[in-house]
Amino acid sequence: MAPTMSLEEFAQFWEKSEYASPYNRELELQPHSVRPDWCVLKVEYARNLVGDPNTRVLHGGVITALLDAAFGFSIFVKMPQMPQIRPMATLDLRIDYLKPATPDKAVLGGAVCYKMTADLAFVRGCAYHELADDPIATAVGIFMFTDGPTLIGNEELAR
């Protein structure tokens, strides 16, 4: 059973890692709620993140980043010695866009890590405004832990 974490502890932890992750800070991703089985981050509507000026809908890339970050945090809260920052990289990510985000509304990104092995973490989640069962986008992903120096600067590493 993974230990639980209060929203305050999570927010503190996020502040630290947000400081460490410029792109999350740039999009102003904020913790919204945290449970081992559902970690939620929030991105506020911002005009400079619009994908289509005619509809004023946020670009899909913002949803991608929101879910990618939420996936990362759903993995951290499942770590046996939580909170523990284990370096990892996104291995693959699939997003289905079900409906456009509503302009002027914040978007929530919720995620759960449903399987973890020594090397990999399997995650799923969705982006939504109020209800997770009325999603803007659904997503699944796989992350790989990158402990040790082998994957740093893996430009030449055959895959």
Add this chain to the structure above:
Amino acid sequence: MKFADISSSCRASNDWGPLVQSVPYARFLNLRIDIKGEEFTCILPFDQKLIGNPVLPALHGGATGGFMECAGMFYLLWQMDTQTLPKTIDFNIDYLRTGLARDTYANVVMVKQGRRVANLRIEAWQSSPDKPIALGHCNFMLGA
């Protein structure tokens, strides 16, 4: 805003800056489009704000993904006259190598252009096109 008008004036001048400028998120990423003959390249200039992991350092997976999605959209606007922006239906990304703190390039292949849906393969690379850092595969719903 009529994207077909912007695209056709960009096509005439071969300066795609105005198209990028018309999409706020693409402007936020500071994207560039370079077209030489039939070769389309979208460029994501490196910026400190794109970093996801400062220890390596590595680009944020969401930044690489968003860039590739933009590249696909601009490729379609270059390829066809459409009044509305193509809409992403789904997007699959395989991250193959660490995105380093340097410029990233994307090339796009139209796998299939249907009447309503276009299927694209998007390859993002840094040092050389034969060493992609990420491969994207996506379906776009084509606009009117």
